[in-house]
Amino acid sequence: MVALETIGMLKIDLLGLRNLTVIADALELIKANSREDLQLRLDLERLPLDDPKTYELLRAGRTTGIFQLEGAGIKELVRNLAPTEFKDIVALLALYRPGPLESGMAEEFISRKRGRRPITYPHPELRSILEETYGLPIYQEQLLLMARVLAGFSLGEADLLRKAIGKKERRTMRAMREKFVQGCVQNGISTEKALDLFADIEKFARYGFNKAHSTAYALITYWTAYLKANYPTEYMAALLTSVADNTDKIGEYVQECREMGIEVLPPEINESDLYFTAHDRRIRFGLGAIKNVGRGAIMAILEARRGRPFRSFLDFCRRLDPQKVNREVLESLIKAGAFDRFGTRKGLLKQVEVGLELAQVASEERRSGQRSFFAWDEEELAPSLVLELEPGEKEEEFPQEVLLWFEKELLGLYVSSHPLLEWEEELRHLCSHSLNELEDIKPGEAVHLGGRIDNVRVITTSKGRRMAFVRLEDLKGKAELTVFPDLYERRASLLQEDNLIYLLGRTEHRQGQGGQVGSGRDQDQVRVQVVVEELYPLEEAARMLELRLLLPLEEVDEPFLERLRALLRASPGETPVILHVKVSSDRPDLGGTQELIKVGEEFSVRLTSRLLEGLEGLLGRSRVNLVHRGRSRSQGRGRGRSQRGK
Template structure:
């Protein structure tokens, strides 16, 4: 716009000047997704209101206008991680039974005993029983804010935090490996450090070095040294910016907060605006005022300018510490649950969390954490994922719910629950009589394994029974079943189904050819589950690749272990499936591709840098890739710098 305004064409210059006045203005109206306005009386008397397109009552002032007239705006946001924590803890208590009740009693006893009440003494005496002693041991495991847990610390330091709130992105997992936090405060700091301000200014690396004693803690000026002592001299939070401004310029905290807000507003308007515009002048005036106040407070001009630069850079991105602490508390609890109670954690995660990875990634992560994976079950299963403490090599098993079966209607699941509550199903024919499931739904249930344990019959045998019941030849050789609508007919009524299906299973001796159905190979079962559930319970997707694709190649975990012990610079060839992918351009405009590669053993971050190597265009979630490159591990956070890639197929 500035160039057009200086152009020789008068019309272009006028248009550029007119367009410049639009910069910084709202593009359109919208409703804040979680902003709630509070006043000391009916809002209609305090601020103009209107109806949003969907009928919701909203203020005509935006959030800045609301604050300027003295009303309170708070953001109320839903968070699936809260439901995850609640469900996981409920499952832990249910599995503990009496011990779980003892844990709660012990907690109440400790609080009451500290208050010196008779009830506290009696409860403490009960807690001294063997059951109380067991409960006390469990109580020590509770994720107390600020407390440390060796298992949780090890999990955080390893970066194995898939599924943990705020801790599962590739960048955060790399930061955790570098920082190695061991308690809640460390997690809170990590959540603040990952923000663009510290990350782009070099302060993130400085904080990591200082946390490990590799660099002296130094602030920009002695005046702000004390206010930044708790964050190792690095401004992480909004409160740090406020205290820095107050200490440097001799302001009150309220005045410093107003300065911070003004800086954010002026910087926001200045971005993209022509130099010398009103927003830029406002920011320059704020800078001059701060630096003059700092000089009057005994700070030299160069230091005042450096402090102002830090305030401007961090104001736009800094977290309010209460925000970071709130997120950190939830994040630490999810990490604690994953480290100490993986079964309840993964069951709750798969029921509630919709993170940045496909569901299959969390299923495979549960497998890596030693949990057995079981298919849906018409006898013991539920609609959602459940944790079964028995079996599974000591850690129990995760049972996939019927709700994960593609093409299975909610009404069919409800009818199944109602019928099962009356009495168990005797066999597949009994199930078909009592539950109004369509033929495609019956096929989906059998193929995904929902009848294996329920009827005590191998899946291959059930496929033969299904073919006799439904008259659908070729069952088991199809992909995911089509819905009733796609089949061209609605769900059949009970009478129609009983008339059309041969519901009586034939005698065992009258089943010609059933030997051909008796077993289902694990690879075939995995492919069926992948089509019907979206993931495989039998095998990791990479295990389905042809053996020659992986012949002589190490797993990701083996390559990482050997890369740390062998000479640096060696090239590695690895095969895996892409679990996450991102394309960006760096500050110089050069393209970069980031991919998370996964196999049965673990995950590895891959970087395709300019010039983009062969195969970079094939990077996409669920693509099978063969990559060749060098493993780099700055401060213990490994990644593969890819030199060549090749697409092997798609999941």
Template sequence: SKMVPQNPANPVKLADAIANEPRFADEAEREPIVQTLLDMAQKLEGLYRHASTHAAGIVIGDRPLSELVPMYRDPRSDMPVTQFNMKYVEQAGLVKFDFLGLKTLTVLETAVKLIRRRGIEIDLATIPLDDPDTYAMLSRGEVVGVFQVESAGMRKALIGMRPDCIEDIIALVALYRPGPMENIPTYNARKHGEEEMASIHPKIDHLVKETQGVIVYQEQVMQIAQELSGYSLGEADLLRRAMGKKIRAEMDKQRERFVSGAVERGVGKPQADFIFDLLAKFADYGFNKSHAAAYAVVSYQTAYLKAHYPVEFLAASMTLDMGNTDKLADFRQDALRLGIEVLAPSVISSFRPFEVGENRIYYSLAALKGVGDAAVEHIVAQRGEKPFKNLADFCERVDPKIVGKRVFESLIMAGALDCFGHDRASMMAGVERMMGLASLAQQNAVSGQHDIFGASLGAQSQALNLPATDPWLAADRLHREFQVVGFYLSAHPLDEYKAALQKMRVQTWAEFSAAVKRGAAAGRLAGTVTSKQERKTRTGNKMGVIAFSDTSGQYEAVLFSEGLAQYRDLLEAGRSVVITVAAEDRPEGVNLRINSVQSLEDEASRIQKALRIFVRNAAPINTLAGQLAVRGEGQVSFVLIKEEGEGEIEIELPNRYRISPQIASAMRAVPGVVEVELV
């Protein structure tokens, strides 16, 4: 099979592969069974491999379907299936419908239920379609989560259109497709009085007034044929079909009918021919208005809820996109922009869905990788009306068969157990002890026994002493959090470099991508590596696709073979770096190519001049001395805070040391250190 070229775009027939590959003949001559195999394979080639069922197609007949068409039972469904495909069932006399499920409808329903908890009843069927706040939000392009208009292109079109009525949204849904989208600037210019609306013919101008003189809908083609040439509704539908299919003979027949009808009603033949050609052009990609209107209304409903109830709307959207961490990151970023607090996951306050509070969203436990619905439902059920008192109480009340070691580790890494006041590193080191306590509690619960002295588990609970271990560095803690959450939630690794990045004049991704759209072709960015993929190019050389995250979003950049070999070690997941890039604005987005990579820690250490460590006594000094092992250019001083606010004593060390935000972060984690200040 490896001798048959694999080209999905242009599949090679087996006969051609055999003719062009001499090894087939050699193998067939050596083993006759190979020739039998090739003969059978050519007979089977092109036949259906399996029976598949249309995802949404439902057929309806006036009698049992088995009397009209051959039937088949799909083993994956209880519903009978027609053996004829969608083309032939209609010819057999059945009516076919496509019933499509839409996740957005569930988002709307979920948001309405959340709003109802505030005592507010929303009937989406009766909300006003002329709400100024909704159209103002759409005109600003604030459309994260808004159905149909989330893409960068749609956002740009909305900002240009500045919609103020539902008809604008309907037109945009119909126009934003290859072909018709070239008419969006014309629509916008005419809407805002920047361009005069051209007349097609006085008899039909009123039919295209709603769409600024642009023919957008198939219904408009049919109405024009009725008005101008006296078509019946049935004839107009045949015209629409003929124009869509571009059948030459049918088009010639329709042209004769259209032009003669128009001439009879006082339209000149040249103008009638011109209008027919115009209709044929637009009918090629004309959109069904009723379809566009249905989608536009759902789009408006999502926009209305976001404009007036953003907390509930975003929580519902996050719940329905729980498995898509890129979308969750976008929703969370949008929530922060709107001043909505997104609380980190916690076994005390979180549930399976994203829940809402007063201008806040509680992060879902089920959205964490490695946790799962069963574990979350068990934790929430065990919590009930009685919150977990401490970590030991949590361990005793959960079933380790449901909340296993992997779940415990994911909860620790995500910060969902931070509420009990223990350090994440010590909990991770003591996860076996936590599992042991959970197992013992379950065994005793099943047997109905206490310990051998007749006491309850209180003694064991008190004995849940977690191992003493060094806290994780901020970068390590956040990288582990990223692995479970899918993005940086509680903080970002670049936060501690904020002052250094300002001095280095490094742009954020949001700033740079906006600059590229204005014409910039190169820049300097900082980012934390979230993933690295190595691939082979067509020429066989290696290239890297590196994903980065900064405080404004996530982005990708490519790196070719020489650069990949030079910078591979710096581009490991979790490392923070400074990169120089070449950029190109393409239709699918901004494309980046990496030119150079430097360690952000090294770059930041070069510009830091001094480090001040605030302490109350000498207890942490020996531990801190270990952090100052490398000599450098930085000045270090200890500031002793005297008792009862009597002042401070600053002691400057005689030597110079290497200092950086990461070193400062490690020092802050040392017990007894009050604060560390980089200057």
């Protein structure tokens, strides 16, 4: 760079962002879903930057899929900063970097913004420059203006100072310090104060971020947040299309859709397009998501469907070119559920041979120009022939676990359901993190995780002992686990594909090549693995939780207890219930004491959203707590009850 600058050349960085494609695709979906007489035209350049729904979404930390705001760390910063206007987003992106975070500047900024600490300025003359950032110089442009106002630097000289500090050019910094002090003295500032101000500039220059860069990114951040807040179905469909070749990301975004109340549906032969489509709070998988179904076959299907929808499985076979839709394509479409409206998958698979023969005959007749009964609509066929060819609608179906396995095999993830859905509440309270949050965790940090084993690879060490590498998945992501020989020998029986497990472990970072598309960060991607220290079956781990209910004695009467018993009995399970009976401190004979009462095993419960919401309605949220083996969820766990539903 220095050599290029010396000879007068200009360096230009060109950055491609997938997020811009997501925005363009979302706008197309929004336009397609608008009534013709009310065709919606969103002009991004004219979007209001004060949309209440957008800032409500940001303050809630629902930033999955939002440009630059997806990681667990920045989600926490967003919630703490609680943005209320566009300049807060600009500041947010500037603050979420190692320097401001580690130096405490980000925390100081939030405290000043929220009125917890006073706003002060290094010098009264700097108020106009630093007022928008609560007295803290977080942008490089502010540092340039500080040097200009205090010491009379030109903007060129101020930029040289910034570069010298950033690159630690000591000789240039000494010269700049002398010039800065001289300029301050000429402006009536004492030498001592000038040195203090230069020290401030020197400190902040290490953390300052380019405001123009942050503003440009903040605008894309706002656009994506606006679309997610106001057109959630269309935006999430576009987002899913953008990661169509990344099943981990698709799984994360599908779970986000579920939490937003958006139904994600498997592919359907008469409704699916090439990519994900959106309509009425429903997103439909595209045919392009199905393994073994290539673009050529899909385009042939869409072309054949253009005139009218397919009316049956055999109608589909009759109208498609067998050279483009072969046996593998047909079986993959059936297994993925694309033909579910026409019969069971088990029954349809039995008809593949008949369908292929029909396709071949119909294709040959189209080429030869002959006309036979294949040229007629099915309504005109003899009823006996229809019964002979058409699969019975009442054919027995595969078990649910087989259907889910088909989805996993052909779509890369579970769509219609998930083996972990019935354990969602237990996982929410047992686990310290979701698997998609691990990249933001420091190396060596203890984690408590749970999920389904997706893959196991067992190796033999140089000492002849066996160990395993395991891929674990939960409802939001996947993680790589390492199980060393001592633990493997004790827990090998648990390490089987499809088993549901709970583990204690520590994170380990490994450097790899590449980076996230659209992240805007030029750095090697860090792969996070978890070294497992202990393993349990998930069902056994559920018994590690205790449900503790605080009952003020003065509020307890028979109707109250009957309602409590009814709630507990309606959700039988393995989690024990402990009652904290609190005696009011205004009883001088008893004082303010608590009695712990463990209720009988017949009242042990299965944690569900319905149960917890019922208890919170009866007792109040603060009186319903989950304790993990004698340790409160609030102690270093980071995912307490206060974040349910976020």
